[in-house]
Amino acid sequence: MKKILTLVFVSVIGGLLTLGGYKLFIEEEQAQLVSESNNTQLPIYLPTSTNNNTVLTNTERPDLISAANKTIDAVVHVKNTQINRSPQTWGDLFSGRSPERKQLAGAGSGVIISPDGHIITNNHVIKGAVEISITLNDNRTYMAELVGADSKNDIALLKIDTQEELPFVAFGDSDSTQIGEWVLAVGNPFNLTSTVTAGIISAKSRDLSGGQSFIQTDAAVNPGNSGGALVNVNGELVGINTAISSQTGSYVGYSFAVPSNIARKIVEDIMEFGDVQDGILGVTGLALNSEAAKELNVDITEGFYVSGIEEKSGADLAGLNEGDIIRRLDNIEVNKFSDLSGYLKTKSPNDVVNVEVLRNGDLKTIPVTLTKRDDIYVEFMDIQFRDIPENVKKEYPDTYDSGALVLENKNQFLAQKVGIRRNYVITAINGNKIESTKDIRKLYDQYGNDFNENLRSIEFIDTYGEKKEIIFR
Missing domain, CATH: 2.30.42.10 (PDZ domain)
Structure with missing residues (x-):
């Protein structure tokens, strides 16, 4: 019994010694550590989204099939036939044979915009053509008439005669299109008829050559797509595919379309007036x-x-x-x-x-x-003229008292051979003094725009204020 009591007593004493040592040494050290940790900087947390719903939810997909079905039968294959003038051989001279022959010069696409056969395409697709043929999606072929064209905006209007109503694409509102919106490009790239590619609108009002305003898209467009349709998911025409940006000549990710609002206005002007009314x-x-x-x-x-x-x-x-x-x-x-x-x-x-x-x-x-x-500018000899501003006349009365100011010169001969360019002032043509654009209008009314053959002399003031005269022999 004494041994048991002795063992219990020793155990109690040992426990008390252990507890006292813990209180005296260990707990004090931990208190010091906690106190020191309170003086350190707290971790920095950045706002982070934990919402993964956009990855996993089933969003409504655009109905590209319906848009393609509404469009594909109204997009046609346009072929440009020109006269090939080969050099004459001795055999041609003696036999009286003509070296001229018709030859396919290029092909592109077009869009039927009315059931009676009006077709819109790019001007560069049909430029220089003596014959324009149209092949529908069901392989029927018609000869087309050129109704009118606007080279500045690269739009042309064609017409084919048919006894039945044709499928057509209705114009949409290109101003209401949005960046990121799905679109389809429909056309005939590399003579592969009825080709549909999809993409989104990448940018709007894209200027490639000064004053242009294209819709940019990443829908694949290649040579042969020119003049074809760019449509939205409703199958409405929002653009005419016109150009690509490429170092190779083929699609590399960027294509450009004339907005439908511009194309529609040009077509309406051609139908009503015969030319574009700006x-x-x-x-x-x-x-x-x-x-x-x-x-x-x-x-x-x-x-x-x-x-x-x-x-x-x-x-x-x-x-x-x-x-x-x-x-x-x-x-x-x-x-x-x-x-x-x-x-x-x-x-x-x-x-x-x-x-x-x-x-x-x-x-x-x-x-x-x-x-x-026409109230401000006059077009003559492929040059755009305007009157000299009054403030210029007042500032330089001895130099610019009269004449017609050149705004734009598309006459290659006068631009390259003579050097006439923007801000030159024409003061006389064939010895007739030019006081203002009224005198230019008189020449236009008398000769029309094709005046180069009648041009014998021209006097002008260059941008340095120097007066010059060129005589043509």
Whole structure:
């Protein structure tokens, strides 16, 4: 019994010694550690989304099959036949044979836009053709008549005669299209008829060559697609496939289409007037960016800065001022020049456009009635003329008292051989003094645009203010 009591007593004493040592040494050290940890910085947490619903949910897919079925029978194969003028051989001379023969020069696509056989395509597809043939999706072939064309916007209108109504594609509203929206490109690349490719709209108002306004898409487009349809998921025509950006000549990820609103307006003008009726706002200037904003001492980097107003234009009559920054036309935001030029291409003379401008820090909306190009400009010999601005006459009365100012010169002979270009002033033609564009109009009324054969001399003032005369023999 004594041994048991001794063992219990020793155990109790050992437990008390252990507990006392823990309290004295171990617990104090842990308290010091906790105290030190409270002085350290807490971890930094960044906001992070844990929502994975977008990965796993079944979203509604666009009905591309329906869009393709609505379009494919209304897209045609366009073939351009030209005259091949081969050099004459001695045998041709003695036998009286003609070396001229018809030859297929190129092919592209077209879109039937009315049941009576009107077809829209690119101007470059049918340029120079003596015969234009149209092959429908069911392999029927017709000869087409060229109704009219607009080389500036690369649009042409054709017509075929048929006894039955044809399938056609209705125009959609290209202004309402959105970046990221699904589209189909339908055409005949590499002579592979009835080809459909899909993609999204990558950008809008894309300018490739100055003043253009294309829809950019990543739907595959190759040679032969030109003139074909770009349609939305409803099968509505939102663009005419026109160009690709490529170093190889084939598709590498970017293709471009003339917006349907521009194409429709051109077609309507050709049908009604025989040519395109441009509505002119009458402003000159530049699109803003960081560099331009700094140079002009303005606070914004988007919009169109007005540096000049054409006299007698809609902008002039409505009260737009130099220094205004155009931010919006109707419901279209203007962030670059192609936004402005593209929207104006859908308008006609006498249309009213609400122009929102930033003036002295305040936004103002000014209704502007667009004017005719002929009221401001004159086309003659493939040169675009306008009157010399009054402020230029006042500043340089001895040099620019009269004449017609060159705005654009597409006459290759006068541009390359003579060197006449933008901002030159024509003062006399064939010895007849040119006081203003009225004298240019008189020559146009008398001779038409084809005046090169009648041109004997031309006097002009170059951009250095030097007066020159060229005599043609």
